[in-house]
Amino acid sequence: MDSSESQSQMDDQDARILRLQNLIEKNIEIEQQIENNTIGESITAIEEIIQTANDISKGHEDRRTNSTELVLDTELLRRNFEVVGKAIQHNTNVTDRMVATAINDLVFKESEEDWDALCSLAIQFGRPLFTNDSMLPFIDVTPKVVVQKQRAPRKTKSQVDEKRPEKSDQLERKDEGAASVTHMLKQIRQIYRDGNQEPIPYFKLICNPNNFMDTVQNALQLSFLVKENYISIENGEDGLPLVRVVNSKSVEGNAPAQAICSIDVSFCEKMVKHYNLHEPMLKRLPVSEK
Numbered sequence: 001m002d003s004s005e006s007q008s009q010m011d012d013q014d015a016r017i018l019r020l021q022n023l024i025e026k027n028i029e030i031e032q033q034i035e036n037n038t039i040g041e042s043i044t045a046i047e048e049i050i051q052t053a054n055d056i057s058k059g060h061e062d063r064r065t066n067s068t069e070l071v072l073d074t075e076l077l078r079r080n081f082e083v084v085g086k087a088i089q090h091n092t093n094v095t096d097r098m099v100a101t102a103i104n105d106l107v108f109k110e111s112e113e114d115w116d117a118l119c120s121l122a123i124q125f126g127r128p129l130f131t132n133d134s135m136l137p138f139i140d141v142t143p144k145v146v147v148q149k150q151r152a153p154r155k156t157k158s159q160v161d162e163k164r165p166e167k168s169d170q171l172e173r174k175d176e177g178a179a180s181v182t183h184m185l186k187q188i189r190q191i192y193r194d195g196n197q198e199p200i201p202y203f204k205l206i207c208n209p210n211n212f213m214d215t216v217q218n219a220l221q222l223s224f225l226v227k228e229n230y231i232s233i234e235n236g237e238d239g240l241p242l243v244r245v246v247n248s249k250s251v252e253g254n255a256p257a258q259a260i261c262s263i264d265v266s267f268c269e270k271m272v273k274h275y276n277l278h279e280p281m282l283k284r285l286p287v288s289e290k
Contacts, residue, residue, distance in 0.1 A: 013066055014262060016056050020072040021223060023049050027079045028178065031086065039091035046080050046087075053077075067264045071216045111154065181221045183285040185230055191281060192245045199242035200281075202233060203271040208280040212265050218282055219263060 030037075030045045037045075053076055088094075106117050191200060206218040222243075225231045229246055236242045271277075 013069065017066070017069050017072060017262065019056050020053070020069065020076060021220060023053060024072065024076050024079060024220070025224065027076065027083060031079075031083050032178070034083070034087050034090055037087075039087050042087035042091075043084065046084055049076070049080060066262065067212075068216055068219075068262055071213065072220065075217075075220075108154075111156075113154075180285045181224055184218070184221050184282060185225055187282055188225070188231060188243065189245055197245070199234065199236070199244045201236070201275065202241035202243050204275040204277065205243055205281050207268055207271050207275070207277060208282075209272045209277045210280070212268055214280065214284065215263065215268050 027046075027049060030042060030049075034042055053073065057073070103118065106121070107113055107115055188200070188205070191205075192198075202222075206215055206222060208214040208218070222231070226233060232244050232246050233241050234244060
């Protein structure tokens with residue numbers, strides 16, 4: 001492989017990483033608008049993100065996956081799942097008690113139990129699993145001995161009127177992504193002040209010597225701060241990037257930009273040794289504050 005082909009592959013890889021970062025940012029915006037949008041609008045927006053993510057990876061299934069790209073793709077999948085769950089819960093207000101009551105009314109008829117009624121309803125949404133008949137004689141399975149048990153008499157309970165909750169269970173929904181980015185910005189500003197406003201080495205700031213996943217997450221959130229002109233990145237005398245907190249007055253009218261960082265485990269370990277890191281400079285947001 002010549003140098004031009006290798007450079008082309010690196011450019012394509014950086015482009016895919018940037019597109020995944022933009023999709024995660026779009027996912028955060030959709031999450032913030034759940035209470036204002038209908039469930040159809042939220043699901044449609046998530047479907048567009050999934051389709052775009054599939055288009056990004058299409059044709060690259062056999063390539064060697066970059067660790068940063070893999071982590072971003074996994075993070076996007078997790079966020080899509082959470083947003084769909086929040087949208088369904090916000091727009092339906094279905095409680096566990098309502099589900100239990102519906103199953104009870106369907107299965108228990110007078111003094112008898114009919115679980116087939118629930119199975120016939122669920123089978124409509126199941127995926128059939130086909131087995132090759134020619135392989136069945138080779139499956140050595142001992143049939144389970146069924147012991148008949150006496151059915152205990154069922155106690156009837158008085159019917160009570162079902163009441164919907166007057167208020168939603170989640171009146172206060174905080175955006176995890178925005179809270180984490182804000183928490184990081186506060187830490188960076190404090191480190192910047194404690195260091196007499198000297199630039200902070202970029203890799204010293206983001207690298208977590210104990211957790212590579214946190215390192216990638218720090219790089220992602222740092223790119224959002226660069227895009228919003230809260231911080232800037234410049235080259236140091238040693239060729240490594242430096243982070244500087246931006247004065248709010250000096251960025252008026254500046255066009256937004258976004259930093260792309262491709263980092264793997266070996267390079268992270270190299271930076272940890274270079275800066276002699278034993279503890280991460282950036283601490284994770286406590287779970288109770290998310």
